[in-house]
Amino acid sequence: MNWDDMRLFLGLARNGRVAIAAKGLKVDPTTLIRRVKKLEDSLNCNLFELTKKGYVLTSQGSELVRYIEKAEHYFLEAQNELSDERSHLAGTIRVSVSEGFGSWFLAPLLPDFKAQYPGICIELVATSGFLNLNKREADMAILLEKPSKGLLVTQKLTDYELYLYTHETLVQSAKPKSLHDLRHFNLVSYVPDLVYAPQLKFIEETALSQLSALRSTSINAQHQMLVNGAGVGILPKFIAEHQAGLVRLLQQDIHIKRTFWLASHKETYTQAKFQAFSSWLLEKVQFNRSRFVE
Numbered sequence: 050m051n052w053d054d055m056r057l058f059l060g061l062a063r064n065g066r067v068a069i070a071a072k073g074l075k076v077d078p079t080t081l082i083r084r085v086k087k088l089e090d091s092l093n094c095n096l097f098e099l100t101k102k103g104y105v106l107t108s109q110g111s112e113l114v115r116y117i118e119k120a121e122h123y124f125l126e127a128q129n130e131l132s133d134e135r136s137h138l139a140g141t142i143r144v145s146v147s148e149g150f151g152s153w154f155l156a157p158l159l160p161d162f163k164a165q166y167p168g169i170c171i172e173l174v175a176t177s178g179f180l181n182l183n184k185r186e187a188d189m190a191i192l193l194e195k196p197s198k199g200l201l202v203t204q205k206l207t208d209y210e211l212y213l214y215t216h217e218t219l220v221q222s223a224k225p226k227s228l229h230d231l232r233h234f235n236l237v238s239y240v241p242d243l244v245y246a247p248q249l250k251f252i253e254e255t256a257l258s259q260l261s262a263l264r265s266t267s268i269n270a271q272h273q274m275l276v277n278g279a280g281v282g283i284l285p286k287f288i289a290e291h292q293a294g295l296v297r298l299l300q301q302d303i304h305i306k307r308t309f310w311l312a313s314h315k316e317t318y319t320q321a322k323f324q325a326f327s328s329w330l331l332e333k334v335q336f337n338r339s340r341f342v343e
Contacts, residue, residue: 139168151175235280
């Protein structure tokens with residue numbers, strides 16, 4: 050037995066008419082009958098009799114309704130208590146994130162968090178660089194490297210992949226088949242001496258450094274250059290493929306993997322508001338895993 054089957058059974062028991070019950074439960078009538086039959090098979094008894102007035106509960110069906118309604122009562126009671134607990138959580142969480150992750154992934158999802166936890170204020174610091182957790186500049190941080198110093202609790206958030214991209218209009222006639230074929234393209238990249246994290250120095254991992262360059266400290270500015278036909282550039286998959294227009298090039302030659310780490314202060318990590326945000330974020334990242342890796 051599972052709760053969903055019992056929920057459908059309860060809907061039919063309270064109504065008696067398949068079509069009306071199915072509409073209220075937002076399932077197909079055939080599905081409703083099939084799931085109720087599945088429940089009857091698992092219990093090895095008949096729960097309904099089909100009459101001219103519709104489906105009428107048998108004695109076993111009536112007994113099951115009493116048990117399910119007790120379970121439903123406790124479930125709703127728990128749901129209400131947890132909802133009240135969520136609404137009572139309050140305070141501010143300052144989160145330091147990279148510009149790309151903050152702009153392209155986290156910011157669009159924050160209204161969902163706020164709806165669940167209206168009392169918690171999120172201060173999203175999404176810049177080219179990170180605030181210092183050890184100096185208390187932020188409460189939590191999503192980093193490109195696992196911290197090795199300080200009293201921090203760190204957990205892996207997700208791997209993410211980067212590829213070489215260009216705008217589709219630049220390769221309509223023919224796609225480059227080798228690194229040599231890129232010699233006539235501009236390279237959109239970071240400003241080398243202003244890169245804020247060694248994990249972003251991926252041009253050195255490729256044979257692209259000889260190309261004529263357009264550079265920016267901002268990943269969003271680089272993205273804008275590329276979607277406007279500036280040349281080729283390396284971008285995270287979750288940015289480049291979120292909208293149409295950019296296409297991958299030479300992915301067998303240029304395929305880079307990096308990792309996001311979630312870090313919090315050890316002494317405040319167990320506080321309810323930080324636990325709520327961490328759990329919510331991990332759930333969102335897991336649900337959207339295909340945006341980050343193949």
